[in-house]
Amino acid sequence: MDDDFRKAALDYHRIPRPGKLSVEATKRMANQRDLALAYSPGVAAPCMAIVEDPSSARDYTARGNLVAVITNGTAVLGLGNIGPLASKPVMEGKAVLFKKFAGIDVFDLEVDETDIDRFVDIVAALEPTFGGINLEDIKAPECFIIEKKLRERMKIPVFHDDQHGTAIVCAAAIRNGLVLQGKKLEDVKLVTSGAGAAALACVDLLVAMGLPVDNITLTDIKGVVHKDRGDEMAPNLFRYARKTDARTLGDVLVGADVFLGLSAPNVLKPEWLPQMAAKPLILALANPDPEILPEVVKAARPDAIIATGRSDYVNQVNNVLCFPFVFRGALDVDATTINEEMKVAAVEAIATLARAEASDVVASAYGGAQTGFGPDYIIPKPFDPRLILSIAPAVARAAMDSGVARRPITDFDAYESELEKFVYRSGQLMRPVFEVARRSPKRVVYAEGEEDRVLRAVQTVVDEELAHPTLIGRRDVILAKTKQLGLRLDFNKEDRILDPQADREFFAPLTERYQRMVERRGVQPESAARWIATRHGIAAAMLLEAGEVDAALCGGLGDWTRQLQNILPIIPRQRGVTRLYSLSALILPNGALFFCDTHVNVDPTAEQIAEMTQLAAKSVRRFGLAPKVALLSHSSFGTSHSPSAIKTRWI
Amino acid sequence: MDLEIDGEMHADAALSDVLRGRVVSQSPLTGSANLLVMPSLDAANIALTLLSAATEALLVGPLLLGVSKPVHVMVPSVTARGIVNMTALAVAQAAAQN
Numbered sequence: 017m018d019d020d021f022r023k024a025a026l027d028y029h030r031i032p033r034p035g036k037l038s039v040e041a042t043k044r045m046a047n048q049r050d051l052a053l054a055y056s057p058g059v060a061a062p063c064m065a066i067v068e069d070p071s072s073a074r075d076y077t078a079r080g081n082l083v084a085v086i087t088n089g090t091a092v093l094g095l096g097n098i099g100p101l102a103s104k105p106v107m108e109g110k111a112v113l114f115k116k117f118a119g120i121d122v123f124d125l126e127v128d129e130t131d132i133d134r135f136v137d138i139v140a141a142l143e144p145t146f147g148g149i150n151l152e153d154i155k156a157p158e159c160f161i162i163e164k165k166l167r168e169r170m171k172i173p174v175f176h177d178d179q180h181g182t183a184i185v186c187a188a189a190i191r192n193g194l195v196l197q198g199k200k201l202e203d204v205k206l207v208t209s210g211a212g213a214a215a216l217a218c219v220d221l222l223v224a225m226g227l228p229v230d231n232i233t234l235t236d237i238k239g240v241v242h243k244d245r246g247d248e249m250a251p252n253l254f255r256y257a258r259k260t261d262a263r264t265l266g267d268v269l270v271g272a273d274v275f276l277g278l279s280a281p282n283v284l285k286p287e288w289l290p291q292m293a294a295k296p297l298i299l300a301l302a303n304p305d306p307e308i309l310p311e312v313v314k315a316a317r318p319d320a321i322i323a324t325g326r327s328d329y330v331n332q333v334n335n336v337l338c339f340p341f342v343f344r345g346a347l348d349v350d351a352t353t354i355n356e357e358m359k360v361a362a363v364e365a366i367a368t369l370a371r372a373e374a375s376d377v378v379a380s381a382y383g384g385a386q387t388g389f390g391p392d393y394i395i396p397k398p399f400d401p402r403l404i405l406s407i408a409p410a411v412a413r414a415a416m417d418s419g420v421a422r423r424p425i426t427d428f429d430a431y432e433s434e435l436e437k438f439v440y441r442s443g444q445l446m447r448p449v450f451e452v453a454r455r456s457p458k459r460v461v462y463a464e465g466e467e468d469r470v471l472r473a474v475q476t477v478v479d480e481e482l483a484h485p486t487l488i489g490r491r492d493v494i495l496a497k498t499k500q501l502g503l504r505l506d507f508n509k510e511d512r513i514l515d516p517q518a519d520r521e522f523f524a525p526l527t528e529r530y531q532r533m534v535e536r537r538g539v540q541p542e543s544a545a546r547w548i549a550t551r552h553g554i555a556a557a558m559l560l561e562a563g564e565v566d567a568a569l570c571g572g573l574g575d576w577t578r579q580l581q582n583i584l585p586i587i588p589r590q591r592g593v594t595r596l597y598s599l600s601a602l603i604l605p606n607g608a609l610f611f612c613d614t615h616v617n618v619d620p621t622a623e624q625i626a627e628m629t630q631l632a633a634k635s636v637r638r639f640g641l642a643p644k645v646a647l648l649s650h651s652s653f654g655t656s657h658s659p660s661a662i663k664t665r666w667i
Numbered sequence: 668m669d670l671e672i673d674g675e676m677h678a679d680a681a682l683s684d685v686l687r688g689r690v691v692s693q694s695p696l697t698g699s700a701n702l703l704v705m706p707s708l709d710a711a712n713i714a715l716t717l718l719s720a721a722t723e724a725l726l727v728g729p730l731l732l733g734v735s736k737p738v739h740v741m742v743p744s745v746t747a748r749g750i751v752n753m754t755a756l757a758v759a760q761a762a763a764q765n
Contacts, residue, residue, distance in 0.1 A: 449759045452759040452763075453754070453758035453762070457758060458761040458762065460758060469750060474750075476747070482751070483754050483755075483757075556738075557738060566737070567736070567757035568757075569753055570739070572741040572750070574743065580731075587735060590733055590734065596732065596733045598732060599728055600730070602722075602725070602726055603727065604722060604724045605724075609701060612705065612711060614728075617708060618708045618709075629704050630670075631732040635730060636701065636702050638756075643670065644671045644672075644699070645670060645671060645673075645704060646673060646678075646682075647672070647674025647675050648675070648704065648706065649674065649677070650677075652680060653675065653676060654675075664705075666674040666695075
């Protein structure tokens with residue numbers, strides 16, 4: 017991690033208030049009566065109701081939607097045993113993912129206890145508080161024992177995400193990878209690198225799905241896990257110990273169909289790849305540096321399909337695809353546990369989703385391309401809005417079918433439509449947009465290249481590989497400011513500075529073109545030449561018009577309408593469109609709202625409103641949202657007949 | 668284009684199908700609207716700035732609609748984060764045009 021990124025991460029956590037979470041009240045408390053209902057004496061009523069029927073706690077408290085994210089800080093990310101206090105940012109982060117992806121409330125609990133039995137006692141005693149328990153970042157082998165004991169003792173779901181979340185997403189990737197490679201799970205030979213908590217959970221789940229135990233070979237840092245190894249082995253590991261003379265990963269990879277890496281960087285050597293079976297499937301999930309890089313695999317084995325844990329390669333195996341939605345489904349039927357049936361249902365739901373036709377919404381979020389099932393798309397993207405709609409009902413059904421649902425869902429249509437509402441409220445507005453930009457970065461010109469805010473933003477744009485920036489402004493001023501702001505921008509390669517005052521030669525053809533554009537708009541040639549040199553919005557628009565860049569961002573300074581007028585003569589309207597309009601969005605706590613026309617047309621006609629609505633709806637689709645349009649007025653469905661009311665009447 | 672749309676209606680009815688249902692029994696619009704089309708620039712701009720100031724919500728845009736190439740004019744109050752968002756939007760638009 018470089019210093020800037022570290023500082024940005026620290027600021028993110030510290031400003032404007034420390035941490036990433038708060039508790040919010042969900043009921044009004046505006047007057048004396050509310051207070052009497054919420055607390056004494058009114059609160060006694062739900063208390064007594066729960067005394068009579070404990071299951072009604074779900075109706076009167078937040079318990080049914082509340083999950084504990086619990087750790088003792090013994091195996092935090094790749095940081096190791098950093099203790100419970102230092103693990104708190106990770107647990108808060110996990111809580112935010114639960115909330116943002118599935119609307120689940122979380123208390124993060126960092127417990128200072130490494131003794132297995134005492135830790136188990138502490139967690140088990142918390143059962144009245146929670147609807148579910150997510151164990152997090154607890155080291156092996158303690159995590160196996162803790163999970164096992166808690167599952168036995170508690171009547172609510174206990175899920176260790178590092179094991180089972182990873183296993184579910186891996187299994188979905190393997191399921192689909194094998195479909196593409198034309199193989200059956202029952203027939204393949206699988207080799208792991210890593211025999212820790214996650215690897216064991218993966219193979220356990222694959223066995224539950226039909227992979228024969230005899231087809232599995234585990235390896236770890238000491239080599240092949242075999243019967244004669246002599247070290248102390250947990251019973252769940254011993255189950256997979258082979259009777260074999262092979263001792264190294266290279267030995268057992270001969271003829272293997274699937275490599276499952278959950279270990280360390282670069283342990284899979286390129287020279288072993290040719291010995292794997294035809295059409296192999298390679299999951300290299302060590303993070304951030306995988307067991308082998310996808311480009312190395314592709315060079316040696318073009319017939320291979322590869323997945324990693326990284327977002328900058330295709331097929332990212334990411335737990336966030338699964339744990340929020342598995343809990344969503346389990347909580348919604350008040351499941352007593354998360355059993356194998358529910359995990360397998362989650363696997364199948366994820367795998368099926370990747371094979372399904374991309375929906376309208378997803379297709380437009382991705383710019384209408386990509387996302388077809390194939391070697392570069394074997395699992396869904398983490399922000400696919402259909403994830404919750406597919407996984408949660410599948411998990412809920414599996415819980416009901418396997419007899420662990422205390423409150424079965426009777427109307428799945430109604431349930432799914434509730435989930436759908438959540439999808440459209442959850443403020444992940446910019447995610448699909450960023451994903452598209454990252455996949456196909458374009459050249460963007462910034463008219464106000466000397467502005468601090470622009471320079472800071474451009475640094476992020478370059479770091480995130482969203483675009484190749486061109487800045488308009490005085491070269492010396494921009495370079496001095498870059499240095500002063502402590503930025504690391506390099507303008508000698510693809511990213512560039514263009515100065516209309518100094519780079520006369522470059523701008524000469526653009527100036528001439530601009531003069532021709534405005535000569536019949538009452539602009540003298542000398543004025544046109546002066547404007548392109550001094551009004552940066554004009555220079556930026558001309559670069560866009562000439563195809564020097566793919567997009568232009570003007571303004572940020574001065575009068576908005578004047579800036580717009582500068583570019584109007586240069587960039588034509590879309591064919592068939594009579595006017596320009598503007599659309600603004602606000603990202604509010606419970607969803608995004610789009611407004612139009614916020615900036616251009618003072619008093620649009622009914623026809624213009626119709627045209628604008630079509631354009632705005634198309635734009636909303638680009639965010640991965642299905643537009644739902646309300647034409648607003650002071651009038652409510654015909655209560656007024658004023659001209660302004662009739663204008664927005666839908667007929 | 669198949670579109671969920673209705674009007675003319677109050678802003679509260681736009682966000683609540685329960686309120687809407689009290690007035691009209693059937694509507695092509697279901698659930699809570701996310702695209703609010705206003706009768707005038709005043710209404711749209713006031714609604715936007717009022718909500719933005721009252722809630723500290725993040726503003727994305729304004730986006731210019733109807734232009735043949737991705738070009739946007741940013742407002743003077745735009746933050747660095749807002750510029751990053753506009754960049755991603757403009758790039759996604761350019762990608763869709765290819």
